[in-house]
Amino acid sequence: MHIMYFTEQPMSAYPAEEGLRFGATALMFSNRHFDPVAGSRLYNEYIEQYLHAETMGFDGIMLNEHHNAPFCMQAKANIFASILAGMTQRVKIVMLGNPLPLAENPVRLAEELAMIDMISKGRLVSGFVRGGGQEQLATGVNPAFNRERFEEAHDLVVKAWTQPGPFRWEGAHYQHRVVNPWALPLQKPYPRVWIPGVISRETIVWAARHRYPYIALNTSVEQTNRIWQVYDETAAEAGYQSGPEYHGYLKQVHVAETEEKAIENARQFMWMQGEFTGLAHPVWSTPSGYSSPENRRGFVEFSTGRGTSPRRRPPFEEQLATSMIIAGTPKTVIAKLKHVMEQTRPGIMALWANDGAVSHQDSMTCIRLFGQEVLPAMRDIARSLDLKSPFEAESPVSIDYSTDLKPRVPAA
Amino acid sequence: MASPAAWKETLVDLAGLKLRLNRAGSGQALLVLHHDIGSLDRLPFYDALAERFDVLVPQHPGYGQSERPVWMRSVRDLAVLYRLLLGQLGIERASLVGLGFGGWIAAEMATMAPRDLGGLVLVGAMGIKPPDGDILDQALLSYIDYARAGFHDPRRFEAVYGAEPSTDQLVEWDICREMNFRLAWKPYMYSQTLPHLLRGVGAPALVVWGDDDRIVPRSAGDRYVSALPQARLAIVESCGHHVDMEKPLELARLVTSFLGVA
Numbered sequence: 056m057h058i059m060y061f062t063e064q065p066m067s068a069y070p071a072e073e074g075l076r077f078g079a080t081a082l083m084f085s086n087r088h089f090d091p092v093a094g095s096r097l098y099n100e101y102i103e104q105y106l107h108a109e110t111m112g113f114d115g116i117m118l119n120e121h122h123n124a125p126f127c128m129q130a131k132a133n134i135f136a137s138i139l140a141g142m143t144q145r146v147k148i149v150m151l152g153n154p155l156p157l158a159e160n161p162v163r164l165a166e167e168l169a170m171i172d173m174i175s176k177g178r179l180v181s182g183f184v185r186g187g188g189q190e191q192l193a194t195g196v197n198p199a200f201n202r203e204r205f206e207e208a209h210d211l212v213v214k215a216w217t218q219p220g221p222f223r224w225e226g227a228h229y230q231h232r233v234v235n236p237w238a239l240p241l242q243k244p245y246p247r248v249w250i251p252g253v254i255s256r257e258t259i260v261w262a263a264r265h266r267y268p269y270i271a272l273n274t275s276v277e278q279t280n281r282i283w284q285v286y287d288e289t290a291a292e293a294g295y296q297s298g299p300e301y302h303g304y305l306k307q308v309h310v311a312e313t314e315e316k317a318i319e320n321a322r323q324f325m326w327m328q329g330e331f332t333g334l335a336h337p338v339w340s341t342p343s344g345y346s347s348p349e350n351r352r353g354f355v356e357f358s359t360g361r362g363t364s365p366r367r368r369p370p371f372e373e374q375l376a377t378s379m380i381i382a383g384t385p386k387t388v389i390a391k392l393k394h395v396m397e398q399t400r401p402g403i404m405a406l407w408a409n410d411g412a413v414s415h416q417d418s419m420t421c422i423r424l425f426g427q428e429v430l431p432a433m434r435d436i437a438r439s440l441d442l443k444s445p446f447e448a449e450s451p452v453s454i455d456y457s458t459d460l461k462p463r464v465p466a467a
Numbered sequence: 468m469a470s471p472a473a474w475k476e477t478l479v480d481l482a483g484l485k486l487r488l489n490r491a492g493s494g495q496a497l498l499v500l501h502h503d504i505g506s507l508d509r510l511p512f513y514d515a516l517a518e519r520f521d522v523l524v525p526q527h528p529g530y531g532q533s534e535r536p537v538w539m540r541s542v543r544d545l546a547v548l549y550r551l552l553l554g555q556l557g558i559e560r561a562s563l564v565g566l567g568f569g570g571w572i573a574a575e576m577a578t579m580a581p582r583d584l585g586g587l588v589l590v591g592a593m594g595i596k597p598p599d600g601d602i603l604d605q606a607l608l609s610y611i612d613y614a615r616a617g618f619h620d621p622r623r624f625e626a627v628y629g630a631e632p633s634t635d636q637l638v639e640w641d642i643c644r645e646m647n648f649r650l651a652w653k654p655y656m657y658s659q660t661l662p663h664l665l666r667g668v669g670a671p672a673l674v675v676w677g678d679d680d681r682i683v684p685r686s687a688g689d690r691y692v693s694a695l696p697q698a699r700l701a702i703v704e705s706c707g708h709h710v711d712m713e714k715p716l717e718l719a720r721l722v723t724s725f726l727g728v729a
Contacts, residue, residue: 192607199646337609339607352638359609
């Protein structure tokens with residue numbers, strides 16, 4: 056099993072009452088509430104926490120990116136990836152991920168990622184995402200072409216990494232006279248690509264067709280297993296056998312010295328009304344054309360208050376009871392994680408350990424307790440359940456580099 | 468009105484698309500181009516025009532239930548498509564009424580062949596950057612708030628769409644919005660070249676603006692009037708962006724008298 060540390064890098068030092076008064080903490084919530092002094096302190100605390108996570112035995116550090124919102128301070132995931140490439144020695148730097156459609160020049164992204172891979176001596180896992188709905192608005196990128204841009208930018212990045220230049224690219228959304236970057240990834244054929252997601256069936260199918268592991272982001276056990284079902288069926292159609300090494304799972308898990316402290320800190324997972332991406336505005340989070348046509352009706356009902364959010368989270372106590380949020384002493388947390396691991400059988404796990412206003416000291420304690428007690432137990436459980444990571448299973452980087460594909464047996 | 472106009476709906480094969488066209492009345496051909504939020508099939512404004520004209524109301528492809536032209540990238544593409552429509556229907560001389568977003572399409576059409584239009588009526592037309600203020604950005608507003616913003620009198624909105632528009636209507640607005648984004652995301656709802664081309668338009672133009680248009684600032688109307696060689700401005704009082712739905716008979720009278728068939 057591959058176990059990653061994750062935090063959204065919350066910009067917790069903003070006046071929460073202003074966000075509640077405004078009714079949203081994304082996109083149009085004014086950055087006059089942003090405090091660069093606190094920002095400077097927090098960025099440096101997060102670096103310290105990441106280094107501690109490496110020391111305490113995490114296999115990877117998961118990074119992400121959002122814009123115009125206090126719930127995530129990373130406006131460019133490649134910046135933290137670059138810092139970690141130079142400052143860490145062993146952990147995988149797992150980007151989950153770079154929002155491809157936001158790139159106006161994917162070749163530049165390919166260059167940056169190649170540099171990160173070389174500087175880190177081959178520790179990059181280069182995940183890609185579509186970017187949230189409000190990200191399209193924050194960066195001025197057309198939501199109606201989000202999925203087309205995602206797929207085309209991916210193809211261009213992979214070609215830039217694997218085919219000698221110079222070559223020309225004449226696509227629907229990207230045109231390049233000369234693609235010939237003098238920065239190429241150290242890992243061959245190219246760094247592993249993992250695809251995180253939460254709701255879109257198309258993305259699950261796309262990941263499975265490429266043989267890229269799919270990381271379910273904070274979904275329930277039932278949702279997660281439904282995702283695996285779609286993934287595994289698609290994998291079988293594509294000619295390979297899916298398994299734990301293709302299944303990743305992000306969970307909100309906080310551990311502390313006492314149950315009380317852990318529960319108190321875990322409440323911070325609800326710090327923006329429990330919305331996954333902050334106190335979201337339904338219109339901004341789902342611009343027209345961004346989501347699947349099959350979800351259109353649900354989103355228009357939600358946007359006018361007629362339906363519940365497709366991303367809605369239950370109250371804190373309910374999430375604790377159902378292990379959507381796991382919190383407690385190491386003993387409590389291990390028992391609950393074991394159950395979740397048995398039920399979902401992932402080969403990759405990301406532990407979203409600290410959120411909101413959890414103090415630096417408590418975050419460091421949480422990371423230490425994970426390393427001392429929880430991670431060893433998780434590894435034992437993973438071994439007993441035969442949950443292998445893509446590295447342990449030595450699975451191919453992508454479908455195009457697979458040597459074991461079986462033609463699909465036609466139904467009788 | 469004596470009796471409701473007899474509307475006929477057809478599907479026209481055009482450039483590989485199936486274009487939905489509603490047509491009624493007789494006389495001069497009048498092509499009416501609807502807003503960015505689509506259009507109801509029947510509106511009092513259309514009926515009033517059909518008493519005097521051969522009225523053609525196409526549904527923009529990709530808006531509402533019609534097939535989306537996935538290749539289409541600009542409002543100029545739509546303008547070319549409607550020129551193809553007029554050619555295919557054998558209409559050699561038509562007048563255009565462009566409503567809001569449809570006004571942009573009409574203005575583009577007018578720049579393409581300066582002599583074949585009877586007249587050009589632009590109503591709260593998008594398509595050029597307002598010298599003062601910005602075009603209201605639907606990307607940041609809910610469907611209902613955006614549609615309501617087009618009316619001076621909320622009761623008129625409710626008379627057309629109901630106090631609580633149906634979910635089917637919301638879905639249709641979402642589909643329209645997606646197509647708006649495909650055609651006019653950036654720059655939002657205007658062309659940087661159109662104002663220059665408007666100087667070559669030969670058709671006489673009537674530029675109509677509601678005095679309380681909160682979607683397209685009035686300054687855009689002034690700029691249309693100064694850019695078009697033969698244009699005059701008419702202001703409709705106590706009226707928002709959707710003049711056709713808010714003051715249908717007044718707008719129909721303006722069109723009729725402008726085109727000289729009163």
